[in-house]
Amino acid sequence: MSMPPRDGLVGVLDAIRAGEGVTQPRLVQRLGLGRTVVAQRVAQLEAAGLVVQDGVAPSSGGRAPRLLRLRADAGLVAGADIGATGMAVGLADASGRVLAQAHEAANVADGPDAVLGRVEELVAQLLDGLAGAPPLWGIGVGVPGPVEYATSRPVAPPIMPGWDGYPIRERLSGRFAVPVWVDNDVNVLALGELRTNPAAAEAGDLLYLKIGTGIGAGLVSGGRVHRGVNGCAGDIGHVAVAEADSVICRCGNVGCLEAVAGGAALARDGRRLAESGGSPVMADILAATGELTAADVTTAAERGDPAARAMLGRAGRLVGGTLATLVSFYNPGLVVLGGGVVHAGDHVLAAIRESVYRRSLPLATRTLRIERSVMGEAAGLAGAVHLALDALFAPGRLARWLPVGSPAGRPELAADTESLPA
Incomplete structure (x- = not known):
């Protein structure tokens, strides 16, 4: 798909959005456009209420140039980060700064009517709580399963019964x-990291790996999320590994x-060890709580339990082996690790790092950084x-x-496949 030329409004607006105040002369330099063209585009954006003057820059001789910035209070967008067991819903201004948010437990397996009905209630409540708020411009949604990006519909999601093919966009826009735009949760996390973590923005080419209940990856290439033809790029949790050749996955393979x-x-494996006597520490946790979670395995490892440490090390090595292949193939500048398993402790993180640096091509890891997410769960809502x-x-x-001043009241804009964001 060919991209429209960036000598128009989008190029100028993107440059203004990316900076903490830029001037027209700086825009001329950065975009390589004529002064008249830049002045015309800035005037259009000011007339539409998207750009405002915010003081003046130091003069280098002659009249001091105006500092320009996005008018953040021009409109609102809503975000909904729907996970397997919880959700975060928030409102942000046009710069992406979250103004109000709500977090609560939720079970995605309850189905789209229950979950999206609650999303609608929370968005409405947050809007009511912002006195004199500007109009709502759009909604972004992340869900824990594969999504066909062009239609915003989930496709055979393993842990989302009742969601297959569900018209999320049409429901919320109605x-x-x-x-309304919908994407899978890992792409949304990758986008949130890209837009809020300076190191991620600087890298431009990055890989976000989430290790939670399941495993998935989000790819960012040249500063844009790479989704693939059907929207399922990065679904590494379901690649085959020899060590799992006898284990049935939740996807059926x-x-x-x-x-x-x-x-x-x-x-699962921690509970088996607890019940068989292979881990007294995990057995104590199971006896006290009646269940055993991945976080409990990490807790046991922190207490020095050899079995728990061995489990986490093995998991990290297996993930790292697959990640090493991606690093050699894709050559990112930054790998960001997120999800509950990574944030719960250092054992998995250390094993992943060791495996990637040992098994990837030397050139691919020469400047590679592998870091835990600085945003944590907040990256989902931001994304x-x-x-x-x-x-x-x-x-x-x-x-x-732009000619009508606002995308509010125009849900058909989401179905415009001629200008899908990369």
């Missing part, structure tokens, strides 16, 4: 009369990585917000709503 290294697998903002400001789409 309720709020705004365009045998031998998947997440079936032996994901959070659900750690909980959902920016999912909507990036789509609203995409080439072609911005030109469609």
Whole structure:
């Protein structure tokens, strides 16, 4: 798909959005456009209420140039980060700054009517709580399963019974009369990290790996999320590994990585060790609580339990082996690790790092950084917000709503496949 030329509004607006105040002369330098063209585009954006003057920059001779910035209070976007066992819903301004948010437990297996009904209630409550708020412009949603990005519909999601093919976009746009975009949770996490972590933005090419109940990866190439033709790029939890050739995965196949290294697998194997006497520490936890989670395995490892440490080390090595292949193939500058299993302790992180650096091509790891997410769970909500903002400001789409001043009341903008954000 060819991209529209960036000599118009989008190029100028993107440059203003990316900076903490830029000037017209700086825009001329950065974009390589003529002064007249830049002045015209800035005037259009000011007239539409998207850009405002915010003081002046130091003068280098002559009149001091105006500092320009995005008018963040021009509109709101809503984000919903729906996980397997909880959700975060928030409202953000046009710069992506979250103004209000709500977090609560939720079971995605309850189905779309129950879960999305609650999302609608929370968005409405948050809107009511912002006195004099600008109009809602759009909604971004992350869900824990594969999504066909063009239609915003889940496709055979393993842990989302009742969601297959469900029209999430149509439901939410019908309720709020705004365009809606939906993506899988790991892409949303990767986008949130990209937009809020300076190191991720600087890298441009990064891989976000989430190790939670399952395992998935989000790819960012040249500063843009790479989704693939159907939206399932990065679904590494279901690649085959020899160590899992006899283990049935929740997807129905045998031998998947997440079936032996994901959070659900750690909980399963930990319980087996606790019940068989292979881990007195995990046996004590099981006796006290009646269940055993992946976080409990990490707790046992922190207490010095050899069996728990061995489990986490093995999981890290298995994930690291698959990740090493991706690093050699994709050559990212940064790998960000997130999800409950990674954030619960250092054992998995250390094993992943050792495996990647040992098994990847030397050139691919020469400048590679492997770091835990600085955002943690907050990356999901941030990513959902920016999912909507990036789509609203995409080439072609911005030109469609700018003349009328707002995308509010135009849900059909989301179905514009000619200008899908990369």
